[in-house]
Amino acid sequence: MSFCKALAAAFLAMFATAALAQQAPSAPPSWQQGRDAQQASSPLHPFAPHMTGRASKDLPLDKLKVPAGFKVEVWADGIAEARSLALGDKGTVFVSNRLAKDVYAVVDRNGQREVKTVLKGLNAPNGVVFNKGTLYVAERDRITRYDGIEDNLDSPPAAKVVVDGLDPQNQPGHFWKFLAMGPDGKLYYNVGAPGNIVMPSYFQATISRVDPKSGVVETYAQGVRNSVGFDWHPQTKQLWFTEHGRDWLGDDSPSDELNVVKTKGQHFGYPYCHQGDTLDPEFGKHRSCSEFTPPALKLGAHVAPLGIRFYTGKMFPAEYQGNIFMARHGSWNRTTKQGYDVVRVTFDADGKPKLQPFLEGFLTDEKADPPMWGRPVDVLQMKDGSLLVSDDYNGIIYRVSYAKK
């Protein structure tokens, strides 16, 4: 019987693994977790970035579309797996990655961009934020600080640990962290759920914060499956964040979310309730969505919203003030692909958010595999008010500017 055979194999594997490394057998990859029996042979799969980058001259840049009066151009290329962006006081742009181990610095010298590898040998350093002369980096398991790094790009200071022990179980999924500095001087970061749809531990599926002075950690928002982008509203100072919904519930369910934290400790539903109104088929039994905070805006299923920034610059037209720019990495767990763009969130007189297209053209064939030639990850407002957009699939950073008429 195949069951017996599988059981025997499992036993053997357990024994062999235990003897080798004293650890349990590896679970299915986190992206496969939660599939039902019919989905086991699904051709849907996540896309891997070109880890060695691709030259912008080889890409169909003419497909990129921005609203009238705006212009999009390649700002820098050759930045392998460019993920999160942070702006130094002196204009250096720091760029992170997730599957590599480096942090890059891009320095603008009279319009020529020089890319330096400033930090090496890190563990999934996806989160970067710059504040008052210090670069903070969120790795898989710790947050570190590099004081005065912008004056020492060729001989960066040694890492000082702000907090460590952030990944005690070496979690298989959602181990990469976004990092941002709050208006309260505390560092905010996500601890994702360890799989697609699993019961998280007490500190997983949260947005947490740490005081860099004391190292004290607090949970700020709960029930957040994984957020890889947040920012504070310039007036209300409330934290807005993007969140990826679970996979394998179908092409159109559930929606990814834009959320706002109004009170510390609010619970946003995972793993019980998705998109504010849809109970999970397994974890939602005997629960009610009314227990949880619903999203401020539904973003569409599987669109994978990542970095967001409120726009406060002077370059774009006045109606862009206070809008959110949001990078959407694009869907994989959907037969017809969507996302792969930068969208603009506007607010009406009652503060109700609404999505509008902003930068499109990466998605070229929604039925193809792969369907896109580029994937936005983060957005960054520059001092002149222009907007940088990172693309980890190609290792490219684009710049969107507005020419006044």
Next chain:
Amino acid sequence: MNGSFCNAGAAACAAALCLLTGIALAADPQLCAACHGPEGNSVIPANPSLAGQPEQSISIQLFQFREGNRKDPQMTPIAANLSNKEMNELAAYFSKQKAAAPSHKTAPENAAAGPKLAQQFNCVQCHGPALRGQQHIPRLAGQQYDYLLAQLRKFKAQKRADLDGNMTSATEPLTDKDIEILIDYVAGLSPQ
């Protein structure tokens, strides 16, 4: 035979390649031929063919060697000196070469059992229905038997770099016998 040089001694081969890579080279694919065969069609059982592999699958493995995620006494020092651009050029070159028909002949009983196992253990889900690879996932069809066998065993022993954990997970339930049947089957498949 060109290949016997590398086969004879890894040290000699590595030394020769160190010498070659020591020169400031613009990633000349001919230098890879010593071990990977003419146009990337390997004639050495332990070394993989690169000809006709998906472009991204080649560049990502070179990246893994350079970053130390995947280790090999011969490939590690070679990749250490390659820039991203050179890796892309090599990947582009080899992906465009025609993969030669395999010399391996699948045993008749494994030609029948292999496809079932490839389905059962989800090989086809990522490597494709004809196991010819896609994007960052390598072609298995017609690849060198010894190379494939060694890699699958390393994945199972959790001793080979795995970008996303998929292969470590996929090999977990495989028995030694499953591995032998699967490799005998895929090594004999037509690469195109």
